[in-house]
Amino acid sequence: MRPLLFLDVDGPLNPFHASLAALQEGYTAHSLRPRGWAPPLPALRVLLNPDHGEQLLRLPYELVWATTWEHEANSMIGPRVGLPELPVVELPARGSAPDGVFFKTPALVEYAAGRPFVWVDDELTDRDHEYACNHHRAALLLHRISPAxxxxxxxxxxxxRWEPARTAAMVPGKAHEG
Ligand SMILES: [Mg+2]
Structure with missing residues (x-):
């Protein structure tokens, strides 16, 4: 079974801190209105690169959405980056995680249920790495992406290049900390 790849949208696929001029070629700006984002709120400006889908599908992982776009990632983001419909992690409310841990982290560890995973997100910290290592008994890689x-x-x-088999050997030592 392939490792999971948890995929965030805002940050990794939508580099929302970038100016258009500074971006690599290939990005297009989209005006999107997710559910609950009604006027008078302005539509969201979302930068997306249609090459990302193919690049991600080439990797040896099973892709899963791990984004506050939740199921709307399949309708609004996937088709614009070239990804098929993917499974979605349904996330808890912000602030629901223990002290300093990102609200997505416990939910993703639970979803992975002992299966090796990588996670790309712009909001990862050492606290998330620590939490994941302490609660997940398989290989993992938390990889922070700059939203710029x-x-x-x-x-x-x-x-x-990530090799879960080699990473797994490092995990048991951390499994009982904290
Ligand atoms: Mg993000």
Whole structure:
């Protein structure tokens, strides 16, 4: 079974801190209105690169949405980056995680249920790594993506080279901390 790849949208696929001029070629700006984002709120400006889907599908993982777009990632984001319908992790409310841990982290560890995973997200910290290592008994890689650059070739190379079997050997020592 392939490891899971938890995929965030805002940050990795939508480099929302980038100026259009600074971005690599290939991005297009979209005006999107997810559910609950009604006027008078302005539509969201979302930068997306249609090459990302193919690049991600080439990697040896099973892709899963791990984003606050939740099921709307399948209708609004996937078709614009070239991804098919993917499974979705349904996330709890922000602030629901223990002290300093990102609200997505416990939910993703639970979803993985002992299966090796990588996770790309722009909001990861050492606390998330610590939490995941303490609660997940298989290999994992939390890889932070800059929201100014989005997912770039360097990140894709790293994901292509990751070897869960080698990482797993390092995990048991951390499994009983905290
Ligand atoms: Mg994000």
């Amino acid at each position: 650059h989005g997912l770039v070739e360097r990140d894709l190379d790293l994901l292509a």
